[in-house]
Amino acid sequence: GAVVSQHPSRVICKSGTSVKIECRSLDFQATTMFWYRQFPKQSLMLMATSNEGSKATYEQGVEKDKFLINHASLTLSTLTVTSAHPEDSSFYICSASSKGSSYNSPLHFGNGTRLTVT
Amino acid sequence: GESVGLHLPTLSVQEGDNSIINCAYSNSASDYFIWYKQESGKGPQFIIDIRSNMDKRQGQRVTVLLNKTVKHLSLQIAATQPGDSAVYFCAENPGAGTALIFGKGTTLSVSS
Numbered sequence: 660g661a662v663v664s665q666h667p668s669r670v671i672c673k674s675g676t677s678v679k680i681e682c683r684s685l686d687f688q689a690t691t692m693f694w695y696r697q698f699p700k701q702s703l704m705l706m707a708t709s710n711e712g713s714k715a716t717y718e719q720g721v722e723k724d725k726f727l728i729n730h731a732s733l734t735l736s737t738l739t740v741t742s743a744h745p746e747d748s749s750f751y752i753c754s755a756s757s758k759g760s761s762y763n764s765p766l767h768f769g770n771g772t773r774l775t776v777t
Numbered sequence: 778g779e780s781v782g783l784h785l786p787t788l789s790v791q792e793g794d795n796s797i798i799n800c801a802y803s804n805s806a807s808d809y810f811i812w813y814k815q816e817s818g819k820g821p822q823f824i825i826d827i828r829s830n831m832d833k834r835q836g837q838r839v840t841v842l843l844n845k846t847v848k849h850l851s852l853q854i855a856a857t858q859p860g861d862s863a864v865y866f867c868a869e870n871p872g873a874g875t876a877l878i879f880g881k882g883t884t885l886s887v888s889s
Binding site for chain 2 (some may be wrong): 663665693696701702703705706708750752754760765766768769770773
């Protein structure tokens with residue numbers, strides 16, 4: 660149980676274009692989803708917290724107009740990197756917490772999306 | 778801000794040895810901790826967790842120890858196998874509805 664699916668696993672785009680990454684909870688309802696970014700040989704850094712039906716909360720230093728997050732349903736959240744630049748190249752990972760779960764329960768993660776901006 | 782850190786960036790062991798990966802956390806208010814394993818190109822995979830009302834928890838081949846006095850967490854892997862080679866992260870949950878805070882990661886390399 661508690662499977663989180665992320666798509667695509669890899670994407671290459673040209674500078675200036677936008678890319679959408681999807682995060683789905685396959686067998687549970689995710690009231691909250693978290694988006695992380697991970698640079699090579701570094702840890703996961705939280706970008707934003709997304710609650711179903713409300714605006715995402717962004718961490719300091721993360722541009723909300725550049726990283727658009729939509730969490731329109733209990734099973735889907737999307738992250739759109741707008742006007743991507745090479746410095747946005749990174750590994751983006753989502754995680755989800757299920758409706759009704761205690762915060763003392765492990766988050767489950769998607770398998771990440773490797774974004775390369777050329 | 779407060780964050781979870783790790784003592785060693787890399788650990789190399791022989792197959793069959795026991796491995797110990799350490800983590801120091803700074804948020805004394807955190808009361809739930811998780812160890813994740815991340816293989817190359819994949820998302821973090823849950824290994825084991827522990828709540829602050831415990832000081833030890835065992836799973837299959839893995840044990841997590843928590844020392845709240847010195848804010849230290851460790852992951853012990855028994856009879857380490859080549860398939861255990863990965864990056865290991867500790868993470869803390871500082872409160873309800875908040876995201877996990879990850880440590881810097883330790884790369885475990887297991888040689889046959």
